Amino acid sequence: MAKLTVLTGITTTGTPHLGNYVGAIQPAISASHDPNVAAFYFLADYHALIKCHEPDHVHQSSREIAATWLALGLDTDNAVFYRQSDVPEILELAWILSCVTSKGLMNRSHAYKAAVAANEEKGETDPDKGITMGLFNYPILMAADILMFNAHRVPVGKDQIQHIEMARDIAGRFNHIYGQHFVLPEAVIGEDTSILNGLDGRKMSKSYNNTIPLFLPEKKFRKLIMKIKTNSLEPGEPKQTEGCTLFSIYKAFATNEQVDEVRKSYAEGIAWGEMKQLLFEHLNHHLRESRDRYDELMQQPDKVEKILQQGAEKARTYSIPLLKEIRQAVGIRQITDLG
Numbered sequence: 001m002a003k004l005t006v007l008t009g010i011t012t013t014g015t016p017h018l019g020n021y022v023g024a025i026q027p028a029i030s031a032s033h034d035p036n037v038a039a040f041y042f043l044a045d046y047h048a049l050i051k052c053h054e055p056d057h058v059h060q061s062s063r064e065i066a067a068t069w070l071a072l073g074l075d076t077d078n079a080v081f082y083r084q085s086d087v088p089e090i091l092e093l094a095w096i097l098s099c100v101t102s103k104g105l106m107n108r109s110h111a112y113k114a115a116v117a118a119n120e121e122k123g124e125t126d127p128d129k130g131i132t133m134g135l136f137n138y139p140i141l142m143a144a145d146i147l148m149f150n151a152h153r154v155p156v157g158k159d160q161i162q163h164i165e166m167a168r169d170i171a172g173r174f175n176h177i178y179g180q181h182f183v184l185p186e187a188v189i190g191e192d193t194s195i196l197n198g199l200d201g202r203k204m205s206k207s208y209n210n211t212i213p214l215f216l217p218e219k220k221f222r223k224l225i226m227k228i229k230t231n232s233l234e235p236g237e238p239k240q241t242e243g244c245t246l247f248s249i250y251k252a253f254a255t256n257e258q259v260d261e262v263r264k265s266y267a268e269g270i271a272w273g274e275m276k277q278l279l280f281e282h283l284n285h286h287l288r289e290s291r292d293r294y295d296e297l298m299q300q301p302d303k304v305e306k307i308l309q310q311g312a313e314k315a316r317t318y319s320i321p322l323l324k325e326i327r328q329a330v331g332i333r334q335i336t337d338l339g
């Protein structure tokens with residue numbers, strides 16, 4: 001039976017945090033060990049340029065994300081792990097796709113509409129003020145990422161569903177004009193239980209600046225855990241697990257029995273300080289070994305670079321023939337074959 005192709009990209013603009021780990025990284029890494037899945041995971045560094053014009057930041061983020069995924073045990077024999085920018089066929093495909101994508105479809109993109117709405121709210125006379133073509137074309141580049149490897153399933157956050165639908169639309173349009181070449185991808189959305197709250201109790205997200213990085217030095221890590229917002233119930237007063245950030249994070253890393261224990265402690269009025277200490281120790285125990293591997297990999301940039309380059313080589317065994325087929329299909333061909 002043909003393998004199921006699963007593909008996802010990680011934009012290289014930040015440092016991986018606990019929310020990324022629970023929602024995206026951990027499930028992706030376990031899928032990388034599944035022999036029935038052809039997994040493609042990549043650093044979406046060209047996507048990073050849409051949001052970030054700080055070269056060192058983009059570079060550092062790529063390095064951290066690569067080291068994180070490797071430290072957590074990504075199976076790079078089974079999965080293809082690469083950097084988008086190392087696979088130039090993706091950008092060529094993006095252009096070809098842009099020629100079958102209606103501008104109206106892009107006008108409806110949430111990311112673009114949100115930027116326009118922000119301008120209108122500020123009373124700008126030009127609704128497109130400060131909006132780049134990169135932002136506008138973002139869904140086409142993402143479609144190229146996905147269609148290049150004929151991915152069946154694309155695990156993403158809820159905010160990305162529309163982009164996967166657009167990739168389907170674009171694939172369908174291309175197939176309609178030029179014949180059947182692309183698989184229509186489907187989004188796979190993580191369960192709601194995999195969404196963690198951040199320091200301030202809102203969803204843990206880079207844009208809220210409330211994240212807890214996955215691999216911090218132990219002391220700093222503890223300090224951040226101690227900063228998580230709680231209510232002001234005193235020790236001894238029974239507490240609700242529902243909606244409690246400490247509990248939600250603990251739960252994402254614990255067995256059912258451990259969760260039941262902690263539920264009991266809440267009912268018995270565990271002090272917030274004590275719960276924070278417990279959470280810290282639990283997470284620290286869980287992450288310690290991979291953090292050591294992470295620190296090591298951050299000291300060995302050559303090793304990480306080599307793995308990424310090998311990944312790109314593997315990725316290109318797919319992308320080069322596919323792009324050749326696509327160019328042929330659209331009429332970008334040599335006049336004659338000179339042999």
Ligand code: TRP
Pocket residue numbers: 007008009010011044047141142145146154155156160
């Ligand atoms: N845009 C995605 C995000 O911000 C990252 C991404 C880029 C992606 N290309 C992709 C995800 C292709 C899935 C498939 O989360």
